[in-house]
Amino acid sequence: MPLQTRRRDAANLTKICTLVSFSVGGQRLAARIEEVGGVWPWSTPTFVPSRTAYVNGIVRHGKDMLPVFDLAGKLNVAVESPAPFCLIARHDKGPLAICIDGEVPSVHNVEETSIKRTPSGNEEMNETCQLGTDEVPIYSFKRIGAGQD
Amino acid sequence: MNPQSRTEPSSPLVTTIQVLMVRCGSTHLGIPADLSHGVLEPDTVGSEGAISAIGNKYPISDLAGRLGLPVSSAGPGTRIILCARGGAQKAIQIDELFGLTDIEQRRIRSLPLHFTGPERDWFAGLFVFQDRIAFLVNPAWLLRDEGDVQVPVNARDTASASRLLALPPMQQTNGNDAVLGADRADSPH
Numbered sequence: 360m361p362l363q364t365r366r367r368d369a370a371n372l373t374k375i376c377t378l379v380s381f382s383v384g385g386q387r388l389a390a391r392i393e394e395v396g397g398v399w400p401w402s403t404p405t406f407v408p409s410r411t412a413y414v415n416g417i418v419r420h421g422k423d424m425l426p427v428f429d430l431a432g433k434l435n436v437a438v439e440s441p442a443p444f445c446l447i448a449r450h451d452k453g454p455l456a457i458c459i460d461g462e463v464p465s466v467h468n469v470e471e472t473s474i475k476r477t478p479s480g481n482e483e484m485n486e487t488c489q490l491g492t493d494e495v496p497i498y499s500f501k502r503i504g505a506g507q508d
Numbered sequence: 509m510n511p512q513s514r515t516e517p518s519s520p521l522v523t524t525i526q527v528l529m530v531r532c533g534s535t536h537l538g539i540p541a542d543l544s545h546g547v548l549e550p551d552t553v554g555s556e557g558a559i560s561a562i563g564n565k566y567p568i569s570d571l572a573g574r575l576g577l578p579v580s581s582a583g584p585g586t587r588i589i590l591c592a593r594g595g596a597q598k599a600i601q602i603d604e605l606f607g608l609t610d611i612e613q614r615r616i617r618s619l620p621l622h623f624t625g626p627e628r629d630w631f632a633g634l635f636v637f638q639d640r641i642a643f644l645v646n647p648a649w650l651l652r653d654e655g656d657v658q659v660p661v662n663a664r665d666t667a668s669a670s671r672l673l674a675l676p677p678m679q680q681t682n683g684n685d686a687v688l689g690a691d692r693a694d695s696p697h
Contacts, residue, residue, distance in 0.1 A: 405640065405641040406534060406535065407619075407623070407627065407643075408535060408575040408576050408577060408627060408630065408643075409576075409623055409625060409627045410576065410625035410626055410627060411622065411623050411624050411625040411627065414622050414623055414624075417620070417634070417641055419636075419641070424617065424620070424634070424641065425620070426620040426622040426623065428622070450622070452620070452621035452622050453620055453621060453622065455622060503622075504622060504624065
């Protein structure tokens with residue numbers, strides 16, 4: 360195939376984005392897969408006296424000690440699953456542990472163009488994507504705490 | 509404390525710090541042992557807002573309040589720790605005293621960077637204690653004059669040096685986290 364044809368075909372390729380869908384307090388959310396470090400069974404965190412908004416605990420994961428981000432608290436919901444999961448969020452300052460519902464997260468490949476910017480008043484959640492029949496907010500873990508330093 | 513009760517470092521290169529392990533609410537704290545001048549029972553303390561002992565005056569500091577912890581009423585394990593360094597003195601009330609232990613410096617971690625508030629000043633680090641996470645209190649913050657809130661205590665005579673309690677030493681396991689040892693009457697602090 361001529362080189363110019365191959366270049367045209369490459370430019371027409373649709374960029375695919377992979378999202379991880381999960382729920383917190385019954386609210387369905389998604390995150391870009393590059394911002395998710397894993398999903399583990401949740402373990403009881405140690406309370407940390409703290410005045411950092413929504414960061415008030417530490418969980419042990421092997422030899423690691425991960426700060427807990429209270430996403431449920433931020434969304435004003437409560438995780439009531441008997442066996443919640445711990446979603447490990449990737450962040451520039453290091454991984455965070457987030458308690459999510461006990462429903463196994465799912466992975467979805469979507470076209471990047473299908474992700475819409477939807478201002479919500481929460482800088483960490485200003486994009487949505489259609490997953491099945493739901494318009495699901497996309498949570499940006501890397502933006503957690505941005506502007507608080 | 510009887511120096512012979514201390515565990516020798518596993519190697520000459522291991523640096524340890526001695527801390528006084530206490531509990532404030534559900535939070536386990538380590539107070540650098542060199543700060544601690546003595547331990548009192550709350551019913552030996554007057555209600556003047558300061559404790560006079562060992563020739564010094566120790567203003568009573570509301571540690572639970574400063575850490576944003578719920579204030580708990582005095583129980584059988586409640587103690588008053590007399591702390592001092594460099595001319596600054598404080599008396600702090602804790603809910604339970606575990607004793608003295610040595611913590612290897614390499615086992616003390618910094619508070620994760622996600623914590624961006626004043627807690628970074630409260631704690632010099634964190635470490636594992638009896639399979640729990642404990643926080644090493646920053647001595648400078650602990651003794652800082654921040655307009656201490658007076659803690660109500662049972663009204664009795666002012667404490668005297670003769671009523672200072674002996675601190676139980678803690679026995680260290682082989683290279684692992686500290687566990688509580690038996691009380692020793694011959695181990696004054």
